[in-house]
Amino acid sequence: EIVLTQSPGTLSLSPGERATLSCRASQSLTSNYLAWYQQKPGQAPRLLIYGASTRATGIPDRFSGSGSGTDFTLTIRSLEPEDFALYYCQQYGGSPLTFGGGTKVEIK
């Protein structure tokens, strides 16, 4: 099983600041098969990024994904009030699918 480790656990930032979230895999991911999701309290996850760097439909361009192999990053260029939420990475290049433990982006 591929273990995904997300860091930091919590990121305290102000609106307008840049957020950098990390996701590290225990082994190299096939074809960079990594996705990022956003989840707000009481809501289902929402797909942000797939294939490590491709934005899903309707996702603003302030969200970007990068990385390859075992190290991946989600960057939010300038935080909007609605971006304060939980973020999960998920790998789909190994069986079973696994999720990271999540990073909470909170208002400082």
Next chain:
Amino acid sequence: EVQLLESGGGLVQPGGSLRLSCEGSGFIFFNYAMSWVRQAPGKGLEWVSVISGSGGSTFYADSVKGRFTISRDNSMQTLSLQMNSLGAADTAVYYCARGVIPSDLDPYYYYYMDVWGKGTTVTVSS
């Protein structure tokens, strides 16, 4: 509009059974692998199970293997999860999700999830 709507959650006693359903609309159901993902209170996301578009192949997390059965009825655009021998560790919000397989060369269990239902809550308690 593409939508998934879960139902069937509730309170069940330890050792009991429950059947969850998920109705898809706005897309061609059999073209997609379908999956269940759960989230225990205050915890992260846990993948539970997946079924191929045809329904001929299924895969389960070790934590539910032998107790849960995933199935689908493509004519009714419905996904189901039969859950038996439930325990406290199964208490969670259960999400139905549509799986997108990146390439025709990839197996049905390599996918990301682009559409999610709102979830249905399962509570196992006496």
